[in-house]
Amino acid sequence: MIQRFIELGEGYGDIYELRELIMNNRSRFMHGFVFHTKDMDGKPVLSTAAVFKPAVQGNFMPIYICREGIPENSKRLEIFEQTVEALGELPIHMDVKHSAIYADRKFYFSHLISVLRLNHYIPPMQ
Template identity: 40%
Template sequence: MIQKFIELGEGYTDIYELVELGRRMPERIQNALAFYSEKSGQSAASLALIMKPTSEQKFQPIYICREGIPNPHEKPNQRFELFKNMVEGAGHHVIEYTVKPSNVFPENELYYNYLIGILRTNKRLSPLS
């Protein structure tokens, strides 16, 4: 099975698309995630949804808005609350991790491989079969 991050964007407005995906497919949500890091001296949060694999079990998307909002523990914000409310409405809770920022990796793909390693280690993603 292929497990792949699908980046919706880095900006504030992309969060609304992520929330809408979760609202329209609550039964597909496997896990909801918040990755916290410090990027260029600013605290940032990446929000993500791990969706259940497709019916053929060949693809599992992980939708992410990368480092697009402030860390809500340091600066509360409505975008995080909107995400959290959608997740709780779907019967889940937000799982939080503190991670390295994406700008320490020479390519975004390496950053996503790093996150996949964290998720597999914490049994949030199945190992490759």
């Protein structure tokens, strides 16, 4: 199974797109994540992500993310949490490293996929 992050943006207007993806694919929705980190100035910022089950045909598990543009205690975070809770789930909060410490964003996303697998939030590599 291919598990891949799809970056929607940095959490500004794209948080509303993520909300729509969750609501319109509620039968495929698995988990909502809030990744906590600090930007290069040491200020706390958040990423929100949603994991979906693979489509009926295909072997692709998408993980949509709004990366590192949401301040703590913002209205955008509240919207995301309310959306996840409306589906009977609780958002999963995790502390992660900032993506800027990785040489390439693909390494950052590979690291996050490994963390999600190790914590059994997504299935292991097949």
